Amino acid sequence: MSREALAESSPSRFSPEAGGTGSQDMAGLLRKRTRIGESIIEGSLFFAGAVSILTTIGIVYILARDALTFFALPEVRLADFLTGTTWQPMLGEFGIWPLLTSTLIITAIAMLFGVPIGFFTAVYLSEYASPRFRAIMKPVLEVLAGIPTVVLGYFALTFVTPFLRSIFGDDVVKIYNMMSAGLVVGILIVPIIASLSEDALHAVPDSLRQASFGLGATRMETSLKVVTPAALSGISAAVVVAASRAMGETMIVALAAGAGSNFTFNPFESAESMTGYMVRISGGDLSYGSIDYQSIFAVGLVVFLLTFLLNIISRRIVLRFREVYE
């Protein structure tokens, strides 16, 4: 009876006759068979998964190959690239430091500005806010995170820069400057830090808070001295991820920080960053095989290695220092 029902209900594999005749046929039917269709499907699904590996291999291979071609050029010396403080492709001077310092200064400004704001937002949302306030604020942060970076670049150039110039004076703040770019990159990383840190704070068990309140601690003392240390690994990981994001950020920097390398530590000066250089050079008519073309891959390799390193560090922090609560 039940066998018949089975035969009726599964349309393809069991023929109606097989259902009625006996257990020997059933045994044959139920034996594991290699199904070609299934193998093809599994194969193509595996290929889809492998595309991501191919992408990574592609990135590493392309960057390494073209960067090596660049360093093999007679005009370029690796030692000068790593130590030189002038980046003038026209004059054959390829020292990465002006581009690197600009990237680092912009990242530092962004972190100094974005990390406290992002972290405080996370504390407020996780420890203080009413559910209703959270329900309003989370989408606002998501919208801010979803604003295309070229739009933030527009904002940096047409709002933040004039604002800075009106405060510090036109002769101090250049039209294109690292400060404006850094502040807006800071705005960009606020939602990243806020959302990742809030997840970390949220994961801290309530018993810790209750114990702290029970000992008479205020909410602020509980938040900063009990909950935050317990979530520190997640928060540090968020900060490192944000640093990686800030370093790889392109459009804000390309629009607001100016064109042309400049070895300076004054944040109100204009100085092109690594990503800014790459996007400016490739935006023009780029002839393949020219020294400009090769140079963007060498710079790209440096950007890739720096951001990759930061991402690895962030993963390590999470694995290594995570406090596990049952």
Add this chain to the structure above:
Amino acid sequence: MTSKDTVGNKAPKDLFPRGEEVEQDIRKRRRAGTIWRTIFLGATVFAVIVLSVLLLKIINDSMGLVAEEAAIPERELLRAYHEGRLTAAPNSAPGGEGDPVETAESLADLPYDALVGIYAANVSRGRCRAVEREQRFFADSLVCETEELFAQVCASDNPAAACALGPRDSTQVIRLIRADVIKPKVVATWNALESITNREEILATAARRFPNAEVYFKSWLSWRFITSPQSSFPEIAGIRTALLGTLWVVGIAVLVSFPLGVGAAVYLEEYADSRSRLNRIIQTNINNLAGVPSIIYGLLGLAVFVRALEPITSGAIFGAGDAAATANGRTVLSAGLTLALLGLPVIIISAQEAIRAVPSSLRQASYGLGATRWQTVRSHVLPNAVAGIMTGVILSMSRIIGETAPLVVVGASTFITTDPDGPFSKFTALPVQIYQWTARPQDAYRDIAAATIIVLLLLLLLLNATAIFLRNRYGKRLG
């Protein structure tokens, strides 16, 4: 000590001394608490402030008073037409002499013949002939070109575009009249806020500084702006080319990354043995890829799709012909494939979460009935994960739609006026257009950049609204 005692006098003096010092300490701690609370709240509100300032700034820039000088104002052309002439005196002051003639409201109300007549009468014969060789005005007759010469050009080895195309329509002719005859030139712009609060003063200044200019309130974002092709003059430029480019590129990116992303997620969640080394590497690798800066993907696209695969991405091996020679691999297809790789990690990660959320009882029931693995995936896992998967796809779309750097690196054209008409055509895109216009120093370009930003943000809003709708509509499948 009984509990009664504690309730009666809260803290027995011997255990909790209540000296002045302690009270001071508590006051200090409370004050610190309030101060920090305000700081935390301030930081939280900061996001709201930034977002509002950003949006207001963009809207403020996208409209406002402009002072526009025209070589020959539109109204003069209309007046002349109604007085029976085709040409008008150049640069006469607006609102000047004479009664307002009962005229058609705009060029769009004139018949097609009249528009062509006005155009031909006001431009040089050489320009008119060049325009007619691009596309003719009438199917059966020629306006500026002579029949013999035209036939000669069409018979030559390198025939003009007009030989194959049908005639123009009035929208196109009006566009030509604006570009070649009226030649509007915005000489000064003011943003919306100062235009409203300070209107009188602006009108006075404008009348003094630009006596020939017409001052009016202009919204740079208009239907004409959305439907006009790119131009080197901000007054007549539009974003049609860029909008279509964005749709093409994002369309191709999604067509490629959707099956790959869902396939990878299904493989990792349903097929892969998570203990195997290879599969662990794939998983870690996807997480790492999500953190690679987008400009690096641009370099990958440039080296692989634009250069190494040029015969494919330029369409040369499919016989795409002329377009391939000029586009050089810097095509819609290359850009789409690059963005597909960029969007892939987001799709995979969210599809994995959606698949993981499908209760395993469903799978066990399906296997218990003798279904194969693929049958289980296709009929039970995927239908129940569809809402989450679609949300992930849309999230990934809204990330790549605003991507600028990879498109610039892959080789978005700096200036094209022809619509992209296939995967092998050159392209530009909305964010690229915003970048190029913002990078120019003139105010009018900043204003059209702001108008373009509004269009891009509206597209994003539409995408996200769709995602929320899908989540609400199909998200409750399992109750």
